[in-house]
Amino acid sequence: MGNEFENLLNEKKKEILSAWEDTILGKFEKDAFIIFKQQKDQFANPIGHKVRTGLEELFNVLSESSNREVRTPNLEELIKLRAVQDISASNAVSFVFQLKDIVRKELQIKDMTNYYKDWLAFEARIDAAALAVFDMYMASREQLHKVRYTELQAGRDIITKGGCPSALMRQEQNKKA
């Protein structure tokens, strides 16, 4: 990607990011959307904050021609959030592809044709990032399964086992003896 195309992207950064946020936050009902979009205090709005900061980090990686690593701290937080929401895996990572359409609209057709080689390179970066994001999503799911497993191992579910823990313990002690 050339410097001029990068500059165009950065000129429109604010508008692009806002529209990109809306693709994720717009999935919430209107009442929630308004709060998540407008509340700037991250502690009063963790979802909005994670979406905002995660997308900005990814945009910065995509809009520079360097080989910067896709996995960045705030993006990781956003993906962790996507991994525990009640959505499919494809939906959880689909926001990455939506950037293509948002940038197309913001840069308009004239710029698109003038910079079509840059555009192709930019799209290739988005595709590569989507794969990396999918890996991050899977890593978060794996981590969640470990959390579930660890909790199960801690034995708290004994309170709903319907058995007598004293008897279980006696059995174990007999086994050891």
Added chain:
Amino acid sequence: MAIPKAEELGVNVAREPSLMTGAIPKKEWMDNPVEFKEGNFCYPAKQSIVEYHKFPNPREWSPTDDDWKLPDGWEDIILNGLKERLDKFRSLKVFMDICVRCGACADKCHFFLGTGDPKNMPVLRAELLRSVYRNDFTTAGKLLGKLAGGRPMTVAVLKEWFMYSYQCTECRRCSVFCPYGIDTAEVTIILRELLHLVGVGTNWILEPAANSNRTGNHMGLQPHTLKDNAGYLMDDIEDITGIRINPSWNRKGAEVLFITPSADVFAEPGIYTFMGYMLLFEHIGLDYTLSTYASEGGNFGLFTNNELMKKLNAKMYAEAKRLGVKWILGGECGHMWRVLHQYMDTMNGPADFLEVPKSPITNTVFENAASTKMVHISEFTADLIKNNKLKLDPMRNAHRTPTWHDSCNPARAMGLLDEPRYILDHVVPKWYEMPENTIREKTFCCGSGTGLNTGEIMELRMRSGLPRANAVKHVEEKFGVNTLSCVCAIDRATLTALVDYWTPNVSVTGLSELVGNALIMDGEKERETDLRFAPLEGMEG
């Protein structure tokens, strides 16, 4: 997932419903039915457990079924139950009438902030009940129905109640912001009570409650098991400190009865907190006894109905009377303190056979507990420190950099805010506060209280705990915090899973565990590890 046409590409390659819990978007909330699927509900109570409690309508059923096998005339059972409670609890009547829907509570609930589901806005959760109240109990509602915000009791409404009364942890953060002081937790309490009238309840609550009723504690531990388990923990204390402690059980004539959650004797990380209590009592030579009968601080009756809460709570005073103690000391539990502080005296008091608690070590009289006769371990410990009665070496906690999680019930239901902080000041070299709007009265819930700490809703728990985890993440990054300390057994269990996901380098401790680490015991050997057998700073080799 179908491949989209070229002209659709701009929209989204993946089409999904909204993030309203299992619901279809863009309709008025009343017309938006809930949809139960694996992962968004707690498993229903087993038939045998419902029978044990002698609750109505025991049966095998699943929330995913269309037919919940409700009893004949269930609508009348619910409405009569509501009428009875409106007459009985003035607070409910007031809460039904006075909300002006100002919206101050709307964005304060951790369930709403973590799920984005508008029905988790406290105002709307209450509206689930209020709409039925309006329809059948107000003149406007009777005449105008939906126009006046009313709606009849239907199966869809009942299912909605089940969904959202089990997406509230009764943490009462919303109440802090309500200009009218509406306690939405009490709305949830009533919703759950009404659901039990027709046999709709969850196993994670009713089975521990049954255990507690049978053996005295949630785990179902019998006396010898409790004693044996505590014994193993005393073995560990001996290995670590060289001191042998022999806890006192069921001893008549002791000055103080100590009651704590049974998880403290059985499950990590609560067991380290239990070791802390025992070291503390040994250190000051307290004349105390534990009880194998009143062996549970927790009271899942609070999450069920007022009758069960009263019944399970009664054993505390009954055991105090039987043993002839002067007063009761309570351990690190969350909702035990809400039951104690707000309901116990009314339900099972007055405990006039007990004395106003007075510390035998400092002679401090706990006037705040003059009525209930029960003192929190943090109040007791803070008073000991204030009067220079404890020998402490905070450097033994130098490997920990804690932050303080105000557990909802001790913080908001009994005002325990400064004592734990005072203790932390003296038992760790340094600790850090989370941001102002996430602590003290405004503390965020662990996300899994009131019997929601069950594995089948793990993703939901990770969402509802997000506001808390987000603040922990902040202090981890800013100050290098590696420990989340608190005074609640459910917190210790659920925050462990929460931080494992959101901030894996942070671990959870009880406060008394940190006290136990710091206590310099008479005749102890040089300590090389903390109570978890982790090497102390400078002892890593």
